[in-house]
Amino acid sequence: MNSKLSEKLRILLPSSGSLAEGSISFMAQKGINIEKESDRKLFGKIKGFPEVEIFFQRSGDIPLSIDRGMGHFGITGLDRYLEHCEGSKNSCVIKDNLKFGDSKLVVAVPDGWIDVTSISDLVEVCYEFKQNNNNLRLATKYPNLVRRKLDEFGITNVVLVTASGGLEAAPMIGYADIIADITVTGNTMKENNLRPLLDGVLFKSQAAFISSNLIPNKLKKSSNAIIDKINL
Amino acid sequence: MDNSDNKVLRLNNFEDFGPSRLKLLKHIENDCLEYLVSVGYSYVDPPILESADLFLKKSLGSTSSSTYTFMDLENRLVSMRPDFTASVIRLIFDNYKEESFISKACYSGPVFRYEPATSDSVQLYQVGAEFLGQKGNKSDLELLSNSIKCLDLVGIKNYKIDLGHVGIVRELILQKGFGNSIAELVLNNLQNFYEKDWEENLIFKAKQLNLINLNNKEKDSLIPEDILSKYKDKLSSDLGMRAQEDIINRFVSKVASQVTIEEIKECINLVKKIMNMSIKEFLNNDNEVNFDSDNCRDFRNLLGNLQNILGEERALTLNLTLTRNLAYYNGIVFDIKSDKDIILGGGGRYDDLPSRLGYDFDQGCLGFAINLTKTTEVIGY
Numbered sequence: 001m002n003s004k005l006s007e008k009l010r011i012l013l014p015s016s017g018s019l020a021e022g023s024i025s026f027m028a029q030k031g032i033n034i035e036k037e038s039d040r041k042l043f044g045k046i047k048g049f050p051e052v053e054i055f056f057q058r059s060g061d062i063p064l065s066i067d068r069g070m071g072h073f074g075i076t077g078l079d080r081y082l083e084h085c086e087g088s089k090n091s092c093v094i095k096d097n098l099k100f101g102d103s104k105l106v107v108a109v110p111d112g113w114i115d116v117t118s119i120s121d122l123v124e125v126c127y128e129f130k131q132n133n134n135n136l137r138l139a140t141k142y143p144n145l146v147r148r149k150l151d152e153f154g155i156t157n158v159v160l161v162t163a164s165g166g167l168e169a170a171p172m173i174g175y176a177d178i179i180a181d182i183t184v185t186g187n188t189m190k191e192n193n194l195r196p197l198l199d200g201v202l203f204k205s206q207a208a209f210i211s212s213n214l215i216p217n218k219l220k221k222s223s224n225a226i227i228d229k230i231n232l
Numbered sequence: 233m234d235n236s237d238n239k240v241l242r243l244n245n246f247e248d249f250g251p252s253r254l255k256l257l258k259h260i261e262n263d264c265l266e267y268l269v270s271v272g273y274s275y276v277d278p279p280i281l282e283s284a285d286l287f288l289k290k291s292l293g294s295t296s297s298s299t300y301t302f303m304d305l306e307n308r309l310v311s312m313r314p315d316f317t318a319s320v321i322r323l324i325f326d327n328y329k330e331e332s333f334i335s336k337a338c339y340s341g342p343v344f345r346y347e348p349a350t351s352d353s354v355q356l357y358q359v360g361a362e363f364l365g366q367k368g369n370k371s372d373l374e375l376l377s378n379s380i381k382c383l384d385l386v387g388i389k390n391y392k393i394d395l396g397h398v399g400i401v402r403e404l405i406l407q408k409g410f411g412n413s414i415a416e417l418v419l420n421n422l423q424n425f426y427e428k429d430w431e432e433n434l435i436f437k438a439k440q441l442n443l444i445n446l447n448n449k450e451k452d453s454l455i456p457e458d459i460l461s462k463y464k465d466k467l468s469s470d471l472g473m474r475a476q477e478d479i480i481n482r483f484v485s486k487v488a489s490q491v492t493i494e495e496i497k498e499c500i501n502l503v504k505k506i507m508n509m510s511i512k513e514f515l516n517n518d519n520e521v522n523f524d525s526d527n528c529r530d531f532r533n534l535l536g537n538l539q540n541i542l543g544e545e546r547a548l549t550l551n552l553t554l555t556r557n558l559a560y561y562n563g564i565v566f567d568i569k570s571d572k573d574i575i576l577g578g579g580g581r582y583d584d585l586p587s588r589l590g591y592d593f594d595q596g597c598l599g600f601a602i603n604l605t606k607t608t609e610v611i612g613y
Contacts, residue, residue: 089244112469114459115483118441128478177472193469198442 009222012074015056022100023075067091079205101207107200126157135159139176149202168192253613260386268338278319284311312344325591335365360601367596369530379600390571392547396554411489445490577602
């Protein structure tokens with residue numbers, strides 16, 4: 001950890017989207033009021049905690065920043081954390097359900113696949129693809145999480161195609177056959193002729209409070225004060 | 233001076249072996265190997281690191297989340313072996329063809345399995361054997377006898393053997409007219425049979441998997457033209473790389489195998505009767521479940537012979553819920569446990585494994601392994 005970082009306790013919060021609003025509200029509910037000079041500024045401070053600094057990052061970048069010691073505490077989606085850092089010894093989840101930022105990682109197939117309604121159907125479809133010398137391709141932003149979950153179902157013949165956005169169009173464009181994506185209502189999937197599987201929820205996620213395991217001793221007093229205040 | 237910030241700690245779930253434990257482990261290992269070699273097994277030593285494909289093909293991926301897999305320095309996907317079986321079979325078929333073929337091999341060394349939910353050690357030491365080229369209960373009995381002999385040699389007393397048979401339960405379910413999907417569902421969930429909500433959970437899963445015709449309504453027409461007409465809009469939408477014909481064919485076979493809720497309950501009752509059967513009932517075939525296939529007769533003989541070998545001081549339990557890793561076992565499955573139910577070893581029959589690994593061989597394959605890490609724990613060091 002660099003020397004500059006270890007001078008103050010650094011908290012990383014999402015910079016945009018519902019997780020950003022939820023994080024600010026969550027902290028405020030706990031009596032931690034974040035002061036930010038303008039909406040464009042990507043750093044701020046907390047009234048009454050001069051030894052703490054706040055940085056705003058994309059929620060997807062926060063897990064690795066914490067894991068690599070660039071911040072001490074952070075709020076991000078549990079799905080994002082597990083995707084990048086599950087099993088890491090450098091960081092941990094202090095609380096995994098902050099009661100906002102709900103989302104589900106769901107597997108969806110083309111609506112015309114009337115024979116496929118559950119994950120177990122996919123096992124047979126994988127074999128069908130294999131017999132035709134193809135692999136079933138699944139597009140997702142969460143390859144690690146999806147791979148682990150599919151392994152649990154014994155589905156190993158799927159080729160994961162990592163994509164960053166617009167996954168619902170992947171089967172129509174042709175770079176994947178099915179998708180696993182975050183959804184709240186499933187409407188976008190439906191409008192793009194995709195149907196979530198009945199047991200296709202691979203993972204349910206909320207905002208999580210995460211911590212580095214490398215907080216220096218001299219910042220322990222500040223970090224304990226934050227933990228006490230947030231009452232996790 | 234103890235500068236704790238600079239100390240590199242041992243990895244979680246890895247164990248250090250001091251001199252006394254290592255001495256005991258090596259002693260047990262040597263005794264077992266000497267015995268196995270004396271009864272015709274060849275000692276082999278495959279590499280710890282193999283292509284990840286070898287273990288994926290072996291388990292069809294069911295153990296991939298507990299296997300250490302990574303890209304090596306030549307960008308190859310490799311795994312640290314989670315057990316010996318696949319490596320030993322590869323070693324035999326790659327190196328010993330025709331006259332020099334090794335049909336019995338024994339091995340020893342570390343295997344690596346990551347089980348985050350437990351505090352079990354990642355690195356386990358095993359000694360074990362693979363037996364190729366025989367089907368039927370004679371080779372089953374030979375394998376079981378050898379594993380018993382190894383345990384006797386290492387001085388473990390009062391151990392117990394739980395013996396099951398994957399093929400028999402499947403056979404009975406199919407004989408009663410249930411389809412493969414129901415048989416798979418039941419077998420996959422048998423290991424939780426003694427849990428309170430087993431029956432409820434099984435029915436719930438069957439509903440989720442669409443194996444139950446919930447409304448007890450007349451099944452839809454299974455004539456492809458009727459299906460095409462009923463689902464015309466869906467089937468004319470973008471189907472990706474799948475052919476309409478494949479989708480309809482799969483739909484037909486899926487709907488055809490659906491059962492009513494009464495039928496699944498009937499299947500559950502059948503399974504309960506089988507699971508609650510004692511060895512005596514099974515041997516006498518005096519239960520209302522009629523075990524009368526070749527497999528059942530063979531298994532009955534095996535149980536009888538094994539009872540004679542074990543005598544009265546070592547318990548033998550018929551445990552048909554032993555169905556771990558169904559993608560793999562196809563006949564007997566057994567666990568060897570200490571008097572405190574710590575699993576010291578186990579094995580079974582997996583005849584299809586050589587062909588799954590790409591070798592043209594269909595003459596039987598079975599094996600066992602003893603967990604030396606647990607065994608030394610139980611003996612004490």
